[in-house]
Amino acid sequence: MSYLFFIPGPLRELAGNRGQVRVDGRADSISDALALLWNEAPGVRDRVITEVGEVRPHVNIFVDGESIRDSAGLGTKIRDGAEIFILPAVSGG
């Protein structure tokens, strides 16, 4: 099973200057898939997830176009081959 992450511009330096990172492994939920991403690009983790394990409030994660905030959060189920976008919310700047 594999999953394709799209990394936002500000975090690409922490992902080996990659805009896309493909990870291989088994993931039942977006939380599992993120764990695979942290192995591949560990510097991205603390920018996306707080130390209490929550997605930062102004960061959005979309699985196949759907925000995980509108589904089951980090427990959102994902399919093999899912495309996952990590994006900053419109706030900030």
Next chain:
Amino acid sequence: MPAEKHVKPRRGDVVILVGTMKGAFIFRSSASRKKWELGGPYFPGSAVYAMAFDDREGRQRIWAGPQSMHWGAVLRSSDDFGKTWTNPEEANIKFPQRAETALQRVWQIIPSRSDSYTMYAGVEPAALFVSKDAGESWNLVDGLWDHPQRPKWQPGGGGLCLHTILLDPTDAKRIRVAISTAGMYVTEDNGATWRPSNKGVRADFLPDKHPEFGQCVHKVVQSRKKPERMFLQNHWGLYRSDDRGESWKDVAKGVPSDFGFAMAIHPEDPDCAWIVPLESDGFRCTPEGKLRVYRTQNGGKKWKAMTKGLPQEQAFETVLRDAMTTDSMKPAGVYFGTRSGKLFASSDEGRKWSTVIDGLPPVVSVKVARV
């Protein structure tokens, strides 16, 4: 992203480190402190409430604590005056799991003077972190975090923040911190145990005006030459201490308001300090639309307005708690920034002021260093 400019300070130059709501800036001048060059913006879009300069062991290291609304807060450092910055993979200040909370913002970064590697950081939610390896790794100071009064601390307008860290110049184990809104706490055993230390400081917003803790201390300063002498700008109240902060005496005679945030003390003269009074907690702007710095030269018995070079009409300005500082030169330089993005400097202890720049994002932190 905006193009960055860089300064190239030489030995003997003066640099002003300016943290704003939208990034950090570095200003450079020769020792004359008359003409300033701009470096930055660094971390554009991030709020930078804390900056520091570490010149121990021959370093020329600038520290900043940018807080991205999206990606959180980390400590970053530069050894080339902003040209390049560290960008740690793992967030270098993190609460341990047992704290069950997440870092919001870094409010203060202080290198120790008693050794070359210890550093402290004050953060929101209110906590103290310590590094023993010059900022490579950081740990929560458990003694303060575990204080039984902590659950009763309340956030002020800026959040529940530990915004001021005073390392006693003659006693390395004695540290005083100020928290809004909890007041001051002091340790005499290098952070193992802490006690509230607010005797004489009012809390006008509480039924008990003189509680053991819960005061909204906005800024505290301590004389390096005479550590017993301290001044304090409170949320209503202007104080002096002659016993290292164990007790406080009101010295708010001759000021248009005893409300304010910013405060700085003279690098040599313990009787000399500067403040910028604000109208009230309901209208946190300079009274009468006049931007006036007040200076005392006799320990707070009298305060004199220093206005030469500062706007005295239609100047409804705000100077925040960490946005004023002094250098260590003779005569001392005084520097402050406003919420409207103006940065002022005086190279003669406040007698006259010049505008370094008008047009920064809101200024929240001003530090200065001699290179």
